[in-house]
Amino acid sequence: MTAYLTLSMLLFSIGAVGVLIRRNAIVVFMCVELMLNATNLAFVSFARQHGNLDGQVAAFFVMVVAAAEVVIGLAIIVSIYRTRRSASVDEANLLKA
C-alpha cells in the first residue's frame, strides 16, 4: 500500500517539477498528464484500501477530464506553434500586466 502511494507521490513530484522547469509546451503538457495519472494512482490505491468504489469513480472522471484537456490543450499548442514557430511556454507571455 505504502509503495503505491510512494510511487504516486514520486510521479506527482516529477510532474510538478517538470511543469515548473521545462519550457517546451508539449513536455509541460506531458508533465501535467503525469501529475493527473499520479493522482489517479492515489485514488485507486485509496479505493482499494477502503474497499469501496468512490476512488475508482473519481479516477474515471479524471481520465475523462484529462482526455478533454488534451484535445483543447493540443489544439492551443498547435495554433500557437503555427503563429509563432515555437512551442516554448515562456514566449507566450503577452497576457501580462
Place this chain on the structure above:
Amino acid sequence: MLDQSWLLIAIPLAGAALLLMWGKESDKFGHLIATACSTASFVFGLIMFIQLAGRDPADRSVTANLGTWIQAGTFSVDFQFTFDTLSSLFVLLITGVGTLIHIYSIGYMADDERRRRFFAYLNLFIAAMLTLVLAGDYLVLFLGWEGVGLASYLLIGFWQHKPSAAAAAKKAFVLNRVGDLGMALAIMTMFAWFGTTSIAAVNEQIHSVSGNVATALGLLLLLGACGKSAQVPLQAWLLDAMEGPTPVSALIHAATMVTAGVYLVVRSHDIFDASPTARNFVIAVGLVTLLVGAWIGCAKDDIKKVLAGSTMSQIGYMMLAAGLGPAGYAFAIFHLLTHGFFKANMFLGAGSVMHGMNDDVDMRHYGALRTAMPVTFYTFGIGYLAILGFPGTSGFFSKDKIIETALATNIWVGIGALIGAGVTAFYMTRLMLMTFFGQKRWQKDVHPHESGLTMTIPLMVLAALSAFAGVISLGNWIEDWLEPATGHLEHVEPPLPMLAITLIVLVVVSAGVALAWFIYGRGNEIATEAPADDQVSVFTRAGRAEMYGNQINEALVVRPTTYLTRALVWADAKLVDGLVTGTADRIGELSGELRKPQTGFVRSYALMVLGGALVVLLALLAVTLA
C-alpha cells in the same frame, strides 16, 4: 372707481408687453402706443386724485384687494393696493413726468433703431414704479421695488454695445442688490414679529413691540432706501448710471425711482417714529449724502454727472427731512415733488443740449449756448432758479421748509443743510455759466440748434411746474393733504424767525452764485481741456473721483470677497478634491503593486498555483493535527 387703482398699473404693463411681443411692424407706431398708455394712466390717476380730494379727509385711503397672492400656513399675502393721499401724489408725479418724458423721448430717440424696445422698457418702469407706490403690502412693494430695479438695469444698459453702459448697468444692479438685501431682511423680520407684511398692520403693531425691533426694522429699511436712492454708502452707482439715455436719467435717476427710498421711509413712518436711533441714522445718511453729492457736483465737467451729483444731494435733503420725523415727512414729499419737476426739467434740458452738441457731455466744450438754444436756455434757467431756491419758485418753498425744520431740530444739521444750499448754488451756477454763457468752446463740426417741438414742449411744461409747483405749500395745503398718511405735522418753532432764516438762506445761496461767477463768469477763459489731476486741489481730485466711493467699495468689499473666493477655490481644489482624487490615487497605486506578479510567464503562474496548493495543504494539516 377709487378701488380700481390696479388699472393704473395694468395699462402701462399691457403697453410694455404689447411692444415687447408685437415685433417689427410696430416699430413705426410703438412709441405712440407707449405714450398713449402712459397718458391714459395719468388721466386715470388725475380722475382718481380729484375723486380722492372730494372725500372727507379722514376717509382718504382706499384699499383694493385683488385676491391672495401667497398662502402658506398662517402666512398670507394679499395683492393689496392702497390709494391714499401719499400714493396719489406719487401717481401723479410718476405718470405726469413719465408722460412728458415719453413725449420727449419720441424726439430724443427718433434715430435709434431700437426705439420701440426703449419705450417698452419705459412703460415697464412706469408700471413697476406704480406698483411700488400703490402697494399695500411690503411684499407687493418689494415686487415693484425689484421691478424698477430691473427697468433701471435695462435702461442704463440700453446702449449695451458700449462696454461702459453695460458695466454701469451691472454696477447699478449689483449695488441695488445690497440694498435689496436690507429690504428682504426687513420683510422677514416683519413676518417673524408680526406674522404679516401688510404695511398698515406692521405700522399699527410696531408700537406694541420693543424699540429694538423698530430700530432693526428701521435700519434695514434704511439700507434698502440707501441702495435705491443712491445714498451714502451705496451711492456709487448713480453717477455711472448716467450712461443710459438722457430721458432715462431724467425719469428714473432723477425724478422718480431714486426717490423710492424717501417714499419707503415716509411710508414706514410709524417704524421710524418708534425708533429715534433709526431716525438719527436717516438724518446722518441724508446729511452726509447731501454734502457728498454737492461736492461731487462741483468737480465734474460732464453735465449729466453734475446733475447726478446734484440729484444725490437733493435726495439727501429729502432723506434728511424724512429723518426729522413728523415735522419733516410732508416737506420731504414736497421737496421730492418739486425736485421731480425741476430736476427732470434740467436733465431733459441737458439732453436737449447734448442733442445739439452731437452727444458731447463735456461742459468745457459748450459755452454761449443761450442764443443757439433759446428754449432750452430759458426752461433750464427756470429749473436752475428753482433748485437754487430763488424766491417764488418751487424750490424756494420746499428747500426752505427743510432747512427751517432742520435748524429747529438740531442746529448743526441745519447748518449742514444750509452749507449744502450754498454749494448747490455754486455748482449749478458753474454749470449754467459753462453751458450757456461765456465764449464758444465748440468742437469742430458742431452746429448747435434748438431741438424739435416734441422735446421742447415737455421742457416748457416742466419749467412751468418748476416755477409754480410751490403753490401747493401755500396755506399748508401739502401738510394737510398728507396728514392722513403721515400723521399730524408737529410744528416746531425754529430758533430764529422765519424771515431771518429765509434771508440767511438767500445770503448763503447768493454767496455760492457770486463765487461761481467770480471763477467761471466775468468773461474768464475756460480751458477746453480739464486740468490734469495733479494740477488741481485735493478737494477737486476727491470730487472727480466721486469721493473715492469706488475705491472704498473695492477695498472694503470687492477685494476681501475676491480673496475669500480664492481661498475657497483653493480649499476646494486642494482639500476636498485632494481627498477624493487622493483616495482614487492610492487605490490606483495599490493596483499597480498587485499588477506586478502578473508576469505573463506560464511557469511562474504554475509555481504560484503550486505554492497556493501547498499553503492550503499545510493549513489543512495544521488544522487537523491541532
